[in-house]
Amino acid sequence: MLQENIIRRLESMVGEENVENSNASLLAYSYDSTPQFQAMPDAVVSPRNTEEVAAVVRLCNEEKIPIVPRGSGTNLCGGTAPLEGGIVLLFKQMSKILEIDEENLTMTVQPGVYTQDVHKAAEEVGLFYPPDPGSMHISQIGGNISENSGGLRGLKYGVTRDYVLGLEIVLPSGEIIRTGGKLAKDVAGYDLTRLYVGAEGTLGVVTEATLKLIPMPEMKKTMLALYHDIEAAAETVSAMITNRIIPATLEFLDQATVKVVEDFAKIGLPTDAKAVLLIEQDGAPEIVERDVEKIETLCRENGAFEVTVAATEVEAEALTTARRAALSALSRLRPTTILEDATVPRSEIAPMVKAIREIAEKYELNICTFGHAGDGNLHPTCLTDIRDKEEIALVEQAFDEIFKKAVELGGTITGEHGVGAMKLPYLHLKAGEAGIEAMRSIKQALDPNNIMNPEKIFTKSVVIDK
Amino acid sequence: MLQENIIRRLESMVGEENVENSNASLLAYSYDSTPQFQAMPDAVVSPRNTEEVAAVVRLCNEEKIPIVPRGSGTNLCGGTAPLEGGIVLLFKQMSKILEIDEENLTMTVQPGVYTQDVHKAAEEVGLFYPPDPGSMHISQIGGNISENSGGLRGLKYGVTRDYVLGLEIVLPSGEIIRTGGKLAKDVAGYDLTRLYVGAEGTLGVVTEATLKLIPMPEMKKTMLALYHDIEAAAETVSAMITNRIIPATLEFLDQATVKVVEDFAKIGLPTDAKAVLLIEQDGAPEIVERDVEKIETLCRENGAFEVTVAATEVEAEALTTARRAALSALSRLRPTTILEDATVPRSEIAPMVKAIREIAEKYELNICTFGHAGDGNLHPTCLTDIRDKEEIALVEQAFDEIFKKAVELGGTITGEHGVGAMKLPYLHLKAGEAGIEAMRSIKQALDPNNIMNPEKIFTKSVVIDK
Incomplete structure (x- = not known):
């Protein structure tokens, strides 16, 4: 619980209407899209500009109050669950597209802009x-x-990292820095821009970003x-790459996922196929036509019974809408959906999918698998019930095995969801103890009071011990 | 000077033949391609594998001996001048291409491989x-x-950053970590891969890298x-981008550079033009033909008198060979060539080139300008004589003004050369004191004894004071 005088100081900084601490508000921001992680914050604060963010951060740093910056809370790693209480920072007052620069191909945005609106604004020009x-x-x-x-x-x-050219950041000290810019090249010191992209809010607060745009295909x-079998689908993926074709999208869905999605979307998806590839190519018309023809041939050569x-x-x-609906469709079936993102080199998709299937059978769990085959970024998704303690224990064992297998195949414990609180126990599998120690020392250096999104990526205790 | 027993220990670690400390050897590695920076190392060490690198680093960390990892020393920021003495680390024994993986589109290399050989090996497949x-x-x-x-x-x-997927790194502690991998996606903790790319050897030693390859155009x-004038060339650059054409290469050369290059290469370059654009497009034949036609039209529309x-x-x-020879050609004219890389958003090329010309006139200096117009990455190159103290003082004043102008236009003090020792006094212009302090705290966290390439990016004194 924050003392009353802290609440008053926050109100004087950002305006009374931008500090919420009713039970209903606190409850609304006590969890994100990740099952199993929930904790009440002490206040929900919505600053109106960078200076107000800096003032809030300075206060929190002095008083050692945790801050969890949060967008829409759609992450799947418990990344924005306020596990140590403190302040949830919202950006609903900082949600403007500040500029589209057609000459430098950049868009400058505040953090609260919806991803979809970034897409739309870019497409309009x-x-x-x-x-x-x-x-999105x-x-x-x-x-x-x-x-x-x-x-x-x-x-x-x-x-995302590949499209962030510059950032405005409020450091844990409350100081404001700017990194990068509208620049194709910049090597003035360490690459703080890319360090902060993917830092999960543990190193400071991003208050503005300059994004890179490219011409619309x-x-x-x-x-x-x-x-008829998963291996053939995986072989097709490899065949495309070794034939030097890089599709814009190359999605894999197993039969279980296809069935559920069809039941949800009713667009005539082929529920009799054991595996489905959804492939998109974009670009200049001549190239798209040529590639689509080649892709069709490769699919058939590698065993597709229909293209x-x-x-x-x-x-x-x-x-594509049906594919995007996979998570929503799956989550209707049982009370709890745990979607993971074990990722492997794309050459290892077939062994990884096979391992997931075997692990699911071993623990008698319902695991559907879909994902970004071109990236080796799979989403084994377990349909379960969080109230069934026995089953949840098995789910945890199963995912433990899945992560180990992914790393064994040269992969990683998380391709795109982040570590957050959920993957924290597994980070050592990928990064090793020395790697974690290196990351932790960076955290300690930039956030000595451990106020920024604590209990994420690393456990606090070890940071404090240091 | 290293004590005799340190030399013996190094010899026992890497083999006697891989430790050099003759005067001739030390002199050979006392400088890189940057004028004005020279200092003698105490030994030149060439480890044969990662474990030997780790052993050398551990020894240096215990004994607080500086280490400067060095490739061919072609950098232009004094990045590998051993300003604090100590050990220059060479990779002539670690210069193998370890693997080309055509399915995952990666190449795994040791640090001592020549860039050109990376190109060739990729092209062969x-x-x-x-x-x-x-x-290169x-x-x-x-x-x-x-x-x-x-x-x-x-x-x-x-x-380069966009093509490094994973690294093996020897930390300043001597511990070995691996980051990333053959993975299109990996968000397992902080992005150490990109932190180490461009860290100028100040955070550890890179001992292996997994590079991303793409299909050959x-x-x-x-x-x-x-x-007939520079502004028209700059307007052409803008016109291409706003017309959504992204050429593979878009180089700018001013008249002074063209004259010198022609005198050197004798291939019939147009010495009467005030500005020249060298443009390359690559890709599928249909697209290249179409783009080249459009580019030609845009050049003429924007004032090119010949295409x-x-x-x-x-x-x-x-x-392209002539363009690549620009530095060599210019460096024949006077004893000292100082090549800079002030970089601006590409929309600011015309004002930047104009400012460089005015600054050169003001100080009565011979500054030629060429560079990567599409990136806004210019190379104002001053032909001078390091022995003429008076002129060198003017050169420093001129570059000081050039860097300030670049930052004022939304640019940076270095687009691709790095900070090293040369740009160290200017880093605050771009990063600000708080930004430098953030970088310095990362350095201090990972390299508390300041053994890795000291006196680069930041001054040592402040690191030690911290």
């Missing part, structure tokens, strides 16, 4: 902001930056390839 | 490693990584556009 995390319709760009969000277009276009084609190219934009949109 | 710093024929990939090298293809393809076309497309590959190669 014929430009393109590629990162498209699953939650409701996620905010500040959250995308903090989590280094990925999405369906990662294979060809990269992730002239056209896009969407296709589906159906397989269909969407005839219209509406048909194509229905397919 | 139809793949492409885009970063092409000016010195003799530079080593480890140096490129430490400096986050840019090059001519930055506009379309990005810089099918074809390339090269063209020259000639202008020629290279008819043959040999002709094209001659043009």
Whole structure:
């Protein structure tokens, strides 16, 4: 609980109407989209500008009050659950697109802008902001930056990190710095821009970002390839890459996922296929036509029993919308959906999918798998019930095995969701103790009072011991 | 001077033949390609593997001996001058391409591989490693990584940072960590990979890197556009971008540079033009043809008095080779060549070039300007004589003004050369005191004994005071 005088000071900083501490407000911000992580904050604060953010951070640093910066809370790693209480920082008053610069191909935004609005604003001037995390319709760009969000277009276009050119940051000390800029090249000191992208709000507060835009691809084609077995689908993925074709989207869905999605979306998805690839290519019309033809051939050569190219934009949109609905569709089936993102080199997709299936059978769990095959970024999704302690214990054992297998195959414990609170126990598998220690020393150096999103990525106790 | 017993211990670690401390050897590694920075190291050590690097680093950390990791020393920021003595670490025994993985589109290399050999090995299997710093024929990939090298293809393809997927690093403690991997997506903790790319060897030693490759563009076309004034050339650059054309290379040369290069290369460059754009486009044949046509139109519309497309590959190669020879050509004219890389948003190229010209006139200096116009990454190059103290004082004043102007225009003090020792006094212009303090705290956290390439980026004194 914050003392009454702290609440008063916050109110005088950001305006009374921008400090909430009713039970209903605190409850609303006590969790994000991740099951199993919930804790009440002490106040929810919505500053109106960078100076107000800095004032709040300075106060919190003096009083050692935790701060959790939060967008729409769509993350799947418990990244914005206020586990140590303190202040949840919202950006609803800082949600403007400040500028689109068509000459330098940049957009400057405040953290509270919805990702979808970034896309729309870019498209209105014929430009393109590629990162498209699953939650892009409701996620905010500040959250995308903090989590280094990925999405369906990662294979060809990269992730959020690849589109952040500069940041304004409030450091844990309350000081304001600017990094990067509208610059294709900048090597003036350490790359703080990329350090803060994906730092999950543990190193400071991002208050403004300059994003890179690229020319909008002239056209896009969407296709589906159906397989009688998963290995053939995985081989098709490899065949495309070794044939030097990089599709814009290359999604994999197993039969269980397809069935659930079809039941939800009712657009005629092939529920008899054991595995489905959803493939998009974009670019200049000549190239798209050529690639689609080649891709079709490769799909058939590698065992697809059916390949269909969407005839219209509406048909194509229905397919990608269905894929994007996978999580929503799956989450209707049982009370709790745990969506993971174990990621492997793309050459290891087949062994990874096979391992997930075997692990699910071993623990008698219902695990569907879909994901970004081109990135090796899979989403094994467990349908379970958080109230069933026995089953949840098995789920944890199963995911433990899945993460170990991913790392064993040269992969990582998280491709695009972040560590947050959920993957914290597994980080050592990927980073090693010395790697964690290096990260922790950076955290300690920049945030000695451990106020920024504590209990995320690392455990606090060890930071304090240091 | 290192004590005799330290030399013996180094010899026992890496083999006697891999520790040099003759005067000739020490002199050879007392400087890099940057004028005005020279200091004798105490020993030159060439470890044979990562474990030997770790052993050397551990010893140096215990004994507080500075270590300067060095490739071919082609950097232009005094980044590898051993200003505090100690050990220069060479990678001539760690210069293997370990693997090319065509399915995951990666190449795994040791730091001592020549950049050119990375290009060649990729091309042999139809793949492409885009970063092409000016010195790529003799530079080593480890140096490129430490400096986050840019090059001519930055506009379309990005810089070294965008092609490093994973690293093996020996931390200043001597511990070995691995970051990233053959992964399109990885958000397992802070992005140490990108922190170490461009850290200029101040945070540890990179001992292995996994590089990202992309499919080789099918074809390339090269063209020259000639202008009667610099502004028209700059307007052409803007016109291309606002017309959504992103050329692979978009180089600018002023008349002074063209004259010197022609005198050197004798390939018939147009010495009567006030400004020249060298433009390359690559990709699928249909697109290249279409873009080249559009680019030609845009050049003429924006005031080019002549536009020629290279008819043959040999002709094209001659043009880019001539551009790459600019530094060598300029450096023949006077005893000392100081090449800078003030960088601005590309919309600010015309004002920046104008400012450089005015500053050169004000101080009566000979400054030629060429560079990567598409990136706003200019290379104002001063032809001077380091022995003429009076003139050198003026050169320093002139560059001071140039850096300030670049930052005023939203740019940076260094686009691709790094801070090293040379730009250290100017870093505050770009990063601000709070930004430098944040960087310094990271350095202090990871390298508390300040053994890694000291006196670079920051001054040592402040690190020690902290």
